[in-house]
Amino acid sequence: MNRNRLFNLxxxxxxxxxxxxxxxxxxxxxxxxxxxxxxxxTKEVEVIKEVxxxxxxxxxxxxxxxxxGEGITAGQLAxxxxxxxxxxxxxxxxxxxxxxxxxxxxxxxxHGWDEELRQNLVNAMLAGTGPDIIVGEGFFKxxxxxxxxxxxxxxxxxNAIPGTYQGAELNGKVYGLASFTSVFGFERNCxxxxxxxxxxxKPPTTWDELLGQAxxxxxxxxxxxxxxxxxxxxxxxxxSAFRLKVYxxxxxxxxxxxxxxxxxxxxxxxxxxxxxxYEFLRKLEKQSVPxxxxxxxxxxxxxxxxxxxSAYQMAGGWHVQWAxxxxxxxxxxxAIPLPxxxxxxxxxxxxxxYGILKTSKNPEAALKWIEYTQRDEVQALVFxxxxxxxTTRTALEAxxxxxxxxxxAYIDLLLTGKNIQAMPQWVKNPQKVWQVYNDFxxxxxxxxxxxxxxxxxxxxxxxxxxx
Amino acid sequence: xxxxxxxxPSGSLSLxxxxxxxxxxxxxxxxxxxxxxxxxxxxxxxxxxxxLTNLVISFTDWNGxxxxxxxxxxxxxxxxxxxxxxxxxxxxxxxxxxxxxxxLPLGVIVALMxxxxxxxxxxxxxxxxxxxxxxxxxxxxxxxVFMAPYGGVFNLIVTGLGFKAVxxxxxxxxxxxxxxxxxxxxxxGSTIVLYLAALQGIPRExxxxxxxxxxxxxxxxxxxxxxxxxxxxxxVFVTGIIGGFQIFEPIQLISRGGPFNSTxxxxxQIYNDAFKNLDFGIATSSATILALFLLFASMISxxxxxxxxxx
Numbered sequence: 102m103n104r105n106r107l108f109n110l111x112x113x114x115x116x117x118x119x120x121x122x123x124x125x126x127x128x129x130x131x132x133x134x135x136x137x138x139x140x141x142x143t144k145e146v147e148v149i150k151e152v153x154x155x156x157x158x159x160x161x162x163x164x165x166x167x168x169x170g171e172g173i174t175a176g177q178l179a180x181x182x183x184x185x186x187x188x189x190x191x192x193x194x195x196x197x198x199x200x201x202x203x204x205x206x207x208x209x210x211x212h213g214w215d216e217e218l219r220q221n222l223v224n225a226m227l228a229g230t231g232p233d234i235i236v237g238e239g240f241f242k243x244x245x246x247x248x249x250x251x252x253x254x255x256x257x258x259x260n261a262i263p264g265t266y267q268g269a270e271l272n273g274k275v276y277g278l279a280s281f282t283s284v285f286g287f288e289r290n291c292x293x294x295x296x297x298x299x300x301x302x303k304p305p306t307t308w309d310e311l312l313g314q315a316x317x318x319x320x321x322x323x324x325x326x327x328x329x330x331x332x333x334x335x336x337x338x339x340x341s342a343f344r345l346k347v348y349x350x351x352x353x354x355x356x357x358x359x360x361x362x363x364x365x366x367x368x369x370x371x372x373x374x375x376x377x378x379y380e381f382l383r384k385l386e387k388q389s390v391p392x393x394x395x396x397x398x399x400x401x402x403x404x405x406x407x408x409x410x411s412a413y414q415m416a417g418g419w420h421v422q423w424a425x426x427x428x429x430x431x432x433x434x435x436a437i438p439l440p441x442x443x444x445x446x447x448x449x450x451x452x453x454x455y456g457i458l459k460t461s462k463n464p465e466a467a468l469k470w471i472e473y474t475q476r477d478e479v480q481a482l483v484f485x486x487x488x489x490x491x492t493t494r495t496a497l498e499a500x501x502x503x504x505x506x507x508x509x510a511y512i513d514l515l516l517t518g519k520n521i522q523a524m525p526q527w528v529k530n531p532q533k534v535w536q537v538y539n540d541f542x543x544x545x546x547x548x549x550x551x552x553x554x555x556x557x558x559x560x561x562x563x564x565x566x567x568x
Numbered sequence: 569x570x571x572x573x574x575x576x577p578s579g580s581l582s583l584x585x586x587x588x589x590x591x592x593x594x595x596x597x598x599x600x601x602x603x604x605x606x607x608x609x610x611x612x613x614x615x616x617x618x619x620l621t622n623l624v625i626s627f628t629d630w631n632g633x634x635x636x637x638x639x640x641x642x643x644x645x646x647x648x649x650x651x652x653x654x655x656x657x658x659x660x661x662x663x664x665x666x667x668x669x670x671x672l673p674l675g676v677i678v679a680l681m682x683x684x685x686x687x688x689x690x691x692x693x694x695x696x697x698x699x700x701x702x703x704x705x706x707x708x709x710x711x712x713v714f715m716a717p718y719g720g721v722f723n724l725i726v727t728g729l730g731f732k733a734v735x736x737x738x739x740x741x742x743x744x745x746x747x748x749x750x751x752x753x754x755x756x757g758s759t760i761v762l763y764l765a766a767l768q769g770i771p772r773e774x775x776x777x778x779x780x781x782x783x784x785x786x787x788x789x790x791x792x793x794x795x796x797x798x799x800x801x802x803x804v805f806v807t808g809i810i811g812g813f814q815i816f817e818p819i820q821l822i823s824r825g826g827p828f829n830s831t832x833x834x835x836x837q838i839y840n841d842a843f844k845n846l847d848f849g850i851a852t853s854s855a856t857i858l859a860l861f862l863l864f865a866s867m868i869s870x871x872x873x874x875x876x877x878x879x
Contacts (some may be wrong), residue, residue, distance in 0.1 A: 216844070219843060219844070220843045223843050223846070226633070247631060247633040247846070248633055248634075249633050334738070334827075392733050393718045395737050396716060396717055401716075401719075530847065532840045533652070533845065536825070536826065536829065539826060539827075540827060540828050543738045543827050543828075565652075
């Protein structure tokens with residue numbers, strides 16, 4: 102009986118070894134000989150491994166630079182650049198760079214954005230198949246803190262707008278640069294404002310004026326149109342938090358403070374300066390399109406203004422083209438209204454940053470490509486390609502005279518804005534912290550609980566989440 | 569003639585001859601192992617190895633990038649001590665049990681109705697089964713359209729009837745009921761098919777004999793149909809609970825676990841911890857706890873089923 106079992110086991114092992122041998126890749130015999138014969142060689146191999154993880158050596162000969170880019174540019178690569186001006190930027194990024202660097206082949210891939218991108222990226226990095234360069238907006242500092250990003254050494258930042266790389270800056274080191282960006286301004290539908298009997302040439306400049314006008318428009322609209330489009334808690338989109346942060350910054354408040362230990366962002370949901378901001382938002386929600394604040398589809402929230410359902414909203418730079426495409430011929434733009442004693446401030450949004458992974462096989466080529474994205478001739482093509490705004494001072498100055506007044510206003514914000522910030526990247530458990538903030542907003546807009554009480558409750562929950 | 573073979577002492581045979589003789593004597597076993605080996609290897613690498621890796625990671629504070637630091641049972645304690653995870657587990661249990669409590673009787677009732685000789689029975693059966701074979705992503709999208717706070721179908725009906733629009737996304741009870749509705753509606757098709765098969769397996773003679781004895785419709789149902797469906801009920805219950813605890817799609821696509829963590833479930837939080845929070849320690853320990861719980865629940869149910877059969 103035991104003998105039979107032994108034979109059975111032997112048969113299985115023999116077959117398993119045969120299959121595994123057939124499936125395995127051949128091992129270079131020379132390497133084994135070197136390692137087993139010579140102890141010094143073994144040591145050398147270890148040193149090479151170390152270098153590979155921290156700073157990969159520049160490979161000799163032709164290299165393939167794998168870039169995970171954002172979807173619009175990746176899609177435009179399939180278009181003919183000579184026939185479509187929109188495609189020129191994408192082709193410049195790939196073909197223009199390759200022309201200058203004949204030994205580098207650029208492989209520009211689309212792996213989604215936001216959650217999809219992050220999931221693909223984590224999978225790729227765990228499997229050791231990560232690209233050389235990654236794109237993103239809201240996780241560079243987190244990845245840098247984990248030791249996954251390579252700092253951009255000796256890169257010239259004098260021409261870059263600081264707010265655009267703030268999201269990739271940790272403890273004095275910059276881990277990525279934005280290739281294009283946008284900021285928030287204030288948008289209004291003059292048809293709606295005129296229908297309510299107000300003068301569209303005089304947009305609100307203060308929060309009080311905005312609330313007053315929104316109330317008037319609501320009354321005049323009688324359910325057909327409303328004063329404001331406010332995106333509240335939805336759970337799916339960060340769009341709401343982006344815009345609320347602008348109001349917080351204007352009042353000198355914030356939702357985060359630097360974590361002394363890591364340099365990442367620590368939740369600060371009970372900043373006393375934020376109380377009037379949330380009280381203002383609570384009042385503003387009452388003047389907004391009913392139900393719209395809780396709509397998970399961000400596109401649906403902001404297109405209502407173009408469709409004549411609301412008068413005012415906060416808008417990214419891409420809204421200018423979007424409004425035209427949606428048929429709003431009378432949409433205009435101005436500075437975001439300020440609180441009493443407030444300061445102008447904005448947040449970078451749709452800020453497409455590229456950085457180099459520490460596991461990059463071609464870090465020198467990758468750095469070259471990131472520097473290339475900052476050149477004036479490349480940045481000059483951004484606006485035509487996707488309606489977004491360049492990230493360098495010289496490119497913005499060059500673009501300004503050729504664009505419409507609305508886009509000029511956005512460019513001016515970037516060129517002259519003193520307080521342009523990026524969204525926080527939490528010290529730990531970002532999903533749980535954002536969930537806390539989202540729940541706080543739900544209570545803010547659906548209950549009458551005092552704001553201070555809600556903020557303290559949110560702060561306690563956030564501190565628990567980052568423990 | 570054959571005796572020369574049989575009396576040949578095995579010690580005088582070469583290893584190859586002994587191997588050949590073994591293969592002849594154990595032809596069936598050899599064939600079985602030959603067929604099974606590839607799938608066993610596949611199973612080993614794609615099931616056993618991941619499960620063991622998961623188990624190892626659950627004892628570490630791995631974030632995907634750092635080296636493994638073993639932290640003992642810390643992650644397991646966290647799961648039970650942290651009220652966030654306790655809420656997640658109780659939400660999961662709630663969805664699993666309540667969807668079963670609603671779905672199982674509903675499945676029986678519909679199966680009994682569809683077992684009648686009615687016109688267009690095939691169409692009704694198909695209609696009930698369509699949600700089961702429809703992609704969860706598509707159904708979720710449909711639910712989102714229905715419950716949209718602005719311009720959603722539910723709110724158009726509510727406001728059309730003269731009531732105030734409801735913000736379903738922020739209403740804990742409403743959203744939990746919507747998730748339950750989704751789960752029951754999508755899962756009841758399988759329950760119906762299983763019960764239909766069981767109903768058709770009940771011998772007609774039993775009913776005829778009961779009718780001869782003067783049993784009414786309810787008595788036939790209670791004393792014949794119900795007992796004959798016991799095994800199927802246990803099977804549906806066990807598989808339903810296992811499936812219910814693995815609820816993920818509607819949470820990920822409809823509610824994201826909110827509001828106030830009230831619809832968050834274990835699988836969704838495993839995904840969040842792994843891919844958003846980069847906390848693989850708690851993600852893998854949650855997965856292990858869920859697996860052990862389901863194993864335990866299945867064992868109890870199977871034992872109950874066996875006892876039922878014996879009785």
